[in-house]
Amino acid sequence: xxxxxxxxxxxxxxxxxxxxxxxxxxxxxxxxxxxxxxxxxxxxxxxxxxxxxxxxxxxxxxxxxxxxxxxxxxxxxxxxxxxxxxxxxxxxxxxxxxxxxxxxxxxxxxxxxxxxxxxxxxxxxxxxxxxxxxxxxxxxxxxxxxxxxxxxxxxxxxxxxxxxxxxxxxxxxxxxxxxxxxxxxxxxxxxxxxxxxxxxxxxxxxxxxxxxxxxxxxxxxxxxx
Numbered sequence: 001x002x003x004x005x006x007x008x009x010x011x012x013x014x015x016x017x018x019x020x021x022x023x024x025x026x027x028x029x030x031x032x033x034x035x036x037x038x039x040x041x042x043x044x045x046x047x048x049x050x051x052x053x054x055x056x057x058x059x060x061x062x063x064x065x066x067x068x069x070x071x072x073x074x075x076x077x078x079x080x081x082x083x084x085x086x087x088x089x090x091x092x093x094x095x096x097x098x099x100x101x102x103x104x105x106x107x108x109x110x111x112x113x114x115x116x117x118x119x120x121x122x123x124x125x126x127x128x129x130x131x132x133x134x135x136x137x138x139x140x141x142x143x144x145x146x147x148x149x150x151x152x153x154x155x156x157x158x159x160x161x162x163x164x165x166x167x168x169x170x171x172x173x174x175x176x177x178x179x180x181x182x183x184x185x186x187x188x189x190x191x192x193x194x195x196x197x198x199x200x201x202x203x204x205x206x207x208x209x210x211x212x213x214x215x216x217x218x219x220x221x222x223x224x225x
Contacts, residue, residue, distance in 0.1 A: 001159035002110050003217035005210070006152065006175065007135075008165030009115035009122060011055055011186050012203060014092040017043055019081050019121075020056035022090040026077035027060070032067035039063055051191050054167050085121025086128060094129055095204035102134040105211060108218035110158075113138040114151055116170065144170040152178050160217040162210065164203065168194045181213065 007013055024039045042059045046052075053059045057078075064074055084090030095101065102111060111134060115122070119140040126132040142148060148163070152175045155161045165171020166186030172194060176182050181197035183206055189199040197213070200206040 001220070003108065003160045003162070003214060004110040004112055004155040004158070005105060005214070006112045006114050006148075006155070006161060006163040006180075008167070008171045009113060009117055010057070011166035012164055012171070013094055013098070013113075014125060015094055015202070016092045017056050018089070018091040019085050020060055022084045023057065023078055023081035024060045026080040027064050027069055027074060030067075030069050030073055031064050035063060035067060046187055049187055049191055051188050054169070055186075079118075079120075082118055082120045086125040087121075090121070092125060095202060095207070099130050099134065101203075101207055101211075102131055105214045106134055106136075109214045110136045110155070112136060112151070112155065114142050114144070114148060115140055116142055116144050116147075145174045148174040149178065152180050156180060162197070162213055162217075164206075164210070168192050168196075172196065183210065 010019070020043065024036055028035050039060055042053065042063070043056055046056065046059060053062065061074060081090060086092065105111065113135045117140060122140065123132060139151060142151070148171070152161055152163065156178060161175060161180035162183060163172055163175035163180050164183040164185060166184070166188070168184055168188070172182040172184060184192055184194065184196045184199040185201070185203050185206065189201055198206055198209045200209070
């Protein structure tokens with residue numbers, strides 16, 4: 001039996017609003033007055049713990065829709081923004097020593113990347129971080145929440161699963177319903193009412209807890225809650 005860790009990408013591994021701001025800029029000329037200022041203000045509120053929006057992409061999308069921007073135009077702008085991922089126009093950061101962390105947990109667990117985002121730009125970012133080859137599986141355009149269930153079910157057949165992400169409804173609930181453990185990270189971690197195995201402000205904040213989970217899961221004991 002092999003335990004698995006399922007990592008979300010945006011907001012979990014990739015930190016910072018660079019791609020979100022690129023998305024907003026790509027649609028700003030079709031939105032209303034002060035659109036970018038309103039987005040910036042709401043992003044700051046979200047970072048401070050507001051739970052009104054799921055993430056930065058939700059902020060950009062909801063504001064644009066309220067300004068009359070079509071779904072088609074939003075999709076085009078989103079695609080443009082993903083082309084900039086990992087460049088100066090869409091920069092992202094990650095936790096310190098991500099490679100070391102993944103190597104540590106990867107000695108005993110299968111590491112899986114599962115994101116709703118397209119592959120565009122993601123490998124460029126993973127390459128820059130030096131972690132591309134540390135993932136056993138990479139899945140793009142997963143279609144979470146519904147699309148996560150099949151993946152988690154397959155992994156659970158081979159051992160315990162820990163699903164990690166910043167959007168509970170997408171990254172955690174489908175896994176939790178199947179019996180997987182969950183870790184909520186990011187701005188909503190302290191305020192979300194969902195029950196989780198662990199939670200913290202960032203992946204880095206949970207590093208020791210995740211390493212302990214892997215050790216327990218690999219040993220066939222009950223992971224610490």
